[in-house]
Amino acid sequence: MEDKQKSNSAIKMGHQRKGSNPLLTTARGKLQSRRSKVNDKINRELRMRDGAENLYKATGNKRLKELVTVELSFFNSNIQLLKEELSDMNASIDLYQCDGNINCIPVIPLGLKETSDTDMTVPIKDFILEHYSEDSSNYEKELTDLREVRQAIRTPQRDETGVSLLIEYFNQLFFIERRFFAPETKISVHFHWYDSLTGVPTTQKSIGFEKGSVLFNIAALYTQIACKQNRSRQDGIRLAILNFQKCAGALRYLLDHFSHAPSKDMQPETIAMMIQLMLVSFERI
Template sequence: MATFLAVPLKQTYEVDVVKPFRSFIQNTFSSANPDDYNTAISEFSKLRNLTITKSVDKHESALEVLYRYYDQLTAIENKLPVSENQIRIQFKWRDAFDKDSFFAGKNTLSIASGAYEKVCVLFNIAALMSQIGEVQNHESDEGLKTSAKYFQQAAGIFGQLKDSSLSICTQDPTPDFAPDTLNALAALMHEGGNGGKDSVPSSGTVC
């Protein structure tokens, strides 16, 4: 019988994005009407907080929340540049394998970078895909097809992250963002997308 696995999600911490965004807009676009951006900033903050609570659900609806937040990050990156010398918001994320992990390295990493926030969200999108794939009914053809789809998509994302993680993490990355780790996750997800053959571990998280 085919066996499947799920990757644990990275955990993040609440941050205040409202004050830094509002301050940047007021100082950069002095003629801007606060009514035009205060609501949008508040909604962005609520969406980020929602990703923290919803991502624990192994369901497509939680994946949609992560998609929406990732899209919002992409939409604002050229207008509201989060970086050390512009909008300084320290996004802090924990290593996905921190609990009982066999990987060595730092447990958390904080970087004032919108790009760092994006890749961490992208990691969680792939991880959640693996979790949704793992809980499908693998005794039915439809369940196997759905599972394979999510594992294949996760493999593509982890492969993409492998090629970009070190250029985005301006400090030593947490173990889950090491290229070797991401390469291994991409390979495992690929095997899961092929029906759990060969080297895929038994059902459960990879740690």
């Protein structure tokens, strides 16, 4: 009975949360949609390049090696062009600024890490049946809430509601990790996230990677909220500074607790640079 209550609390999400309208209604949403498509293209080119590299290593045919070398050059060129396109989008800071900030110096936002859809409910159901000998259908509502909130955090709103959604999911991951991802009882779920700077995809089974990526997006969303403030007014300046400070705090926590992240945007030196950038940003306001 005690184990049943603990597994129930680990997947209980409370009331349902929603993300923003799927990426198409605002300039920021359109930019995020473009970023998502470029990330997918980079992922496809990387997979094709990996296949070509494996073929190059496996074949002893000289003519075939020459053809594969040409293909590898083509893939590398495409990947470089896509990374440059993504870099240009990351430099599009005007879309994040408040319309009333015409006479203010633009401040720098961080782009959100993109993620593909991940459904943890199926392996959790299997785990509940095998480990707790319980009927997983008893937890259908909680599992549905978990699936929906995971989907919603892919498109958080650019306000405190969006931050609350990400924080709610981040906090829930703590309980899910303890109940379903302990070293001796770990379930197999692949978490797929794109590097916010390079678009290179990374897939890991570690729920720590999921937590770190969500925390990165919490920090990024704080910068977007800061940029949104009307800094021609005193209250707007105060809110902008407060949100940049919150971002720096979230990044500091990420730096202290997730030091072995596989993606470049979450490497210690990158996060340390971003912290300094956030501190400089609100000093310029």
